[in-house]
Amino acid sequence: RTSSEIVAALPRLRRMRGFSLLEMVIAVVLTGILAAVLALILTGPMKASVDTERRARLVDVADTALARMTRELRLSLPNSVRIATAPNVVAIEMLRTLSGGRYRAAATTGPLPACGPAPAGDPLEFTCVDPTFDVLGQLPRLAQVKFGADCVGAPSTADCVVVFNTGSLGANDAYAGDNVATVSVVADDAGFDGSDQITMSNARLGGGLPAFPLASPRQRFHIVDTPVSFVCNTLTGEINRHDGYSIGAVQSLAPGGSTALLVNQVTACDFAYDAGTATRGGLATLRVTISEPASGESVTLLQQAQVSNQP
Secondary structure, X not given: OOHHHHHHHHHHHHHOOOOOHHHHHHHHHHHHHHHHHHXXXXXXXXXXXXXXXXXXXXXXXXXXXXXXXXXXXXXXXXOOOEEEEEOOEEEEEEEEEEEEEEEOOOOOOOOOOOOOOOOOOOOOOOOOOOOEEEEOOOOOOHHHOOOXXXXXXXXOOOOEEEEOOOOEOOOEOHHHOOOEEEEEEEEEOOOOOXXXXXXXXXXXXXXXXXXXXXXXXXXXXXXXXXXXXXXXXXXXXXXXXXXXXXXXXXXXXXXXXXXXXXXXXXXXXXXXXXXXXXXXXXXXXXXXXEEEOXXXXXXXXXXXXXXXXXX
């Protein structure tokens, strides 16, 4: 290029020059300061969001376990909830009702055979070993009732009929077999009004005594299918559900039967039961603490369940 062309291009070249080193350093410093401020602003909310999600997950785990336990408690036979404790272990047990209803208490036709099936309107007798009685209406959930020869052993081959369970040991305690009979047959009482008639086996009671020592003031009976236990062991950090084991007078902290894990990561449990009175129902109180070892986070949930104690 000629000298005149170079001179003419100088103003344009001056406008195209880059940043100086000082300008670049200042830009980098300002960008770093801005990034640090943004990090401080965003870190808190992000950490809070992660903490909230973790707590919500722990709460959901504990709430699901307590909801399952509460649901089964509400299905328990009146006066069958009991608690057992040992160091690091606590268990709550109940007899689960499958069905129930009201039994016929008086005959509706002429003289009936003593303690035996009646052609119509068969009442439940309490003065002798009565093998049959009529249900007032039809037995709910009949298709799920199991018939057989033994409702107490394990594995049981049948479900149990229980009448007027007060939980009084030696008198009306279903765990001790005081007021329990094995369901052997349920069929329509075609001779009356289509009501179901229950035939029972009293072989386990022995001694020629009546299956049920006392009548229910409300003519109520229950069908019990299995004991259920929830055992919390803080050493293993688990609550396990047990069913399908033998009905026994003494509660066990290791009942056996079928076992299923209900929840893990358990660091504390507290089960309590207030049996109630004649004017109010029982109250089961369940407290569970779930922890996450990695974060050290823990949540404690308490839930109470009203339990019928009117046999």
